[in-house]
Amino acid sequence: MTQIDYYFATLSPYCYLAGERLEAVAEKHGATINYKPFDLITAFGRTGGTPPKDRHISRIEYRAQALVREAKKLDMPFNLKPAHWPTNGAPAAYAFIAAQNAGGGDLGKLAQVITRKVWVEEADIAQDDVVRACLTEAGFDPSLADSGMLVGAETYARNLEQAIEAGVFGAPFYIIGDQKFWGQDKIEDVDLYLAGKL
Numbered sequence: 001m002t003q004i005d006y007y008f009a010t011l012s013p014y015c016y017l018a019g020e021r022l023e024a025v026a027e028k029h030g031a032t033i034n035y036k037p038f039d040l041i042t043a044f045g046r047t048g049g050t051p052p053k054d055r056h057i058s059r060i061e062y063r064a065q066a067l068v069r070e071a072k073k074l075d076m077p078f079n080l081k082p083a084h085w086p087t088n089g090a091p092a093a094y095a096f097i098a099a100q101n102a103g104g105g106d107l108g109k110l111a112q113v114i115t116r117k118v119w120v121e122e123a124d125i126a127q128d129d130v131v132r133a134c135l136t137e138a139g140f141d142p143s144l145a146d147s148g149m150l151v152g153a154e155t156y157a158r159n160l161e162q163a164i165e166a167g168v169f170g171a172p173f174y175i176i177g178d179q180k181f182w183g184q185d186k187i188e189d190v191d192l193y194l195a196g197k198l
Contacts (some may be wrong), residue, residue, distance in 0.1 A: 002031040002176060002194060007088040008111055009040035009104060009171040010089035010096070010125060013067055016115035017074060018172050018184035023108035024038050029174075037093040038159040040171050047169035053086075054160050058180060070185070077120045084124035091145075092125040094152025098144040101151065105139030113137050154172060 008015045026033050036187050041051050052063065061191055062081055071078030092114045099110055113134045115121040123130045132142035166175055174181040181190050192198040 002029065003034055004031050004190070005034045005036055005175040006164070007036045007038055007159070007171055007173040007175070008094040010037060010114050011084075011086060012040060012115065012171045013078070013119050014184050015081060015171075015172045016119045017067075017076060017078075018068055018109050018187065019074065019076065019110055021184075021187045022172075022174065022190065025191045025194065028191070033108070035096070035111065036095050036159040037156060038163045038171075039090070039156065042160060043163055044168060046071060046164055049169055079119055079122065080191075082118055083122045084118075084126075087116055087124050088126040090126075090153075092131050092132065092134065093156050094149055095131045096146045097152040098156045099135060099138070099140040101148065102141065102144055104141070105135070106109065110134060110138035110140065111128070116127070120191070123145060130185035149172045 004022070005020060008018075022033065025031075042050055043049070052060065055063075068078065068080055096107070096110060096114065099105055100107060114125055114131075116145050117130055117134060124132060124135075125134070127147055131145040135142045135144055163173070167176070167180060170182050172182075172184055174186065176193060177189070181187075181193075181195060189198060
């Protein structure tokens, strides 16, 4: 069975805009998704990227326009300037990893719910009550937000190292074998690749 390594960041607007399209593509082709939440800001610094707040004004302005256009194109609600961005995305990532290890819910939905909290619902995913609500909505035990923090932190750090080693420099980032796809706008390419057309 084909595996898609999905490197995602809990604070990324582009991971939010990916929606659940990757999950639909994986199901279509009988592929599995290996979710790998990682520290995108640290990855920027280690791969030649620049955090959004430190970019040249021309890049900041373009990003703002492009995000709004993409959300409209996908017919997804989107708040360009959410109340709680940036915030600490690690607690939500640790809870995601705990959910991944525990099973019993929908990881694709959890990834979407977490990012939606940031980019639509004006919620702070660094807060325990918000993380618990995300877990519940995706069918997981909300108490996972209070457990597995050490394992979560270790896995989160390991995912970052694996991301750097694999050539990941942004999010969402999808890897299938030796093929790399960067950006939610490449999900169609993932589909075509799995169909043997790319």
